Amino acid sequence: MTPAFQFRQEAFLLTSVSSYILTLALNPKDFQISIIDPVNNLCLWLDEFALPETTSEQEYLAQIQEIVSKHPIAEKTFWKSIRLIVNNQSFTLVPTALFKKEYAARTLSLARGQVTSQETVQHTLHPTWEATNLFAFPTLFSDWILDIYPLEKIQVFHQSDLLLELSSKLKSTGLMIYVEKQAATLVYVNETKLHYCNRFVYRAASDLVYYVLFVMNELKIDAEEIPAWVFGVVTEEDDSYKGLYNHIKNLSLGLPDAVSIPRLPGDSPIFYHVATLLS
Template sequence: MNTINTHYRLSHQIQDEAFILSQAAKCNLYLSISQKSIRLAVMDTERNKFVVLEDYELITVFTPMQVAEQLRLIAQENPLLQEQKWNTIRLAISNIHFTLVPETLYDPAHQHDYLRLHSDLNPLQDVVLAYRHNSLEAINIFSLDASTYQALEALFPERQLQFVHQTSTLIRSVLHLAPRTNLRSMYVFVERNYVTLLVVGPSGLEFCNIFHYLSPEDFIYYIIFVMQEQKMNPEQETIMVWGDITHDSSLFNILQKYIRQIKLGKKPSDLEYSYKFHDMFEHRYFELYSLHLCE
């Protein structure tokens, strides 16, 4: 007897009329997975254009095992997750279990040791993975719950999946768009109960971390704290914001109260998007689009 209940809802769906699943071999499938959502996108590599986006909100899901269960349930109903012939399948994992290690100090045999300094690892429940940032000369080491990893492997049993941590997608995209100046800038990516903060200066990435917040007061505290630690002035700086935030939200209101200038970010440049994407807020789904910049 199947005792697994459905705890997801499809909150957003876009599909270009020109896309058909038989074209999968010339398309990339991108997935972004967190405890709050499972998001999919399809990139037509011949046209360099995003043609599909689906956003599944996870409801009353509290553990990685439950995320894996919901992923399997979504896959049973979703032809995109049943298709095996994608050109590339790349997945972004959103959690707080990551660390950036200089390439000169990196030893693959000690991945667990590097990450254990920053996270509580359980060898029986966590899979440790790594992604190389060539432009940074650094390695992003991160963990993924084994139940989710196994569910993904089972969906695509004959494919080599490309796993990256969500911070890597943000780093790649932010460095791609950040102007080369002598100024330092803060970039903010908002999720439900989590905020990722990046600081980029003349020499490149200077700071990257994720903070867990429960209230707007928590949210702004971390932003102000990092700005002060990085010698940035909230009264003078302009910060760029992406993610799950709206103009009328309590998070945006408190940002406006403490930060002089706030800009909502746009979709990554140099990529094309089906006309159906034009009706969405530009600052949404940045982490999903940015997967295309990770190689």
């Protein structure tokens, strides 16, 4: 399968994989493979594969397995670490003081419905926000990743974990809007407190604008005053950006100055791709 988008950095050295982080990002409609140099804060390699629609997790995993098996570097071993990023609606945040690992599945079930026997519940601590993120991960994928990387250090994150980590670098009140293809995540920080984090699916740009404005109204966020940043798969020419810009006075395209991510050259919207968000 040929990547729909690809990038190669000349600094990439196959003999130095032990210094690099391999990231595999699992999204409903696409799959990304990236290599990050954490020392120099660079993205050295990025492939994005568009996936045909599937009707089961088995079919989806079969596509991922085929891509990885034929990829020139994905099955290499002895990386500094391997990060697996899952992107779905099955996540919820709880105060860390109330989090009990033995009740993780029950807690997530209250937020999104019953956790099945085909899922495991992962969790990520976010000390800055005194919160723990719980999310569902298909057992099929757990078994597969352990099978192809049996000796590697593997970290599993939900996409929202990356955005929560980015938002922790904000020094003041602000609204971050991460835009994907037909999905978006909002993170609202009020002074030094996390007030909101949620992901939603949309079909049209007008739906995205409506949802953002609805959330802002419910949270009593002043659209005339709030500093806001929209980033991800979005440009100044997109209807979604234009619609948001018409309503949010202090909206910027890109990330706040205080937030640093692995760099890609150029001004492509892929610059803020999820695979590069966590250095």
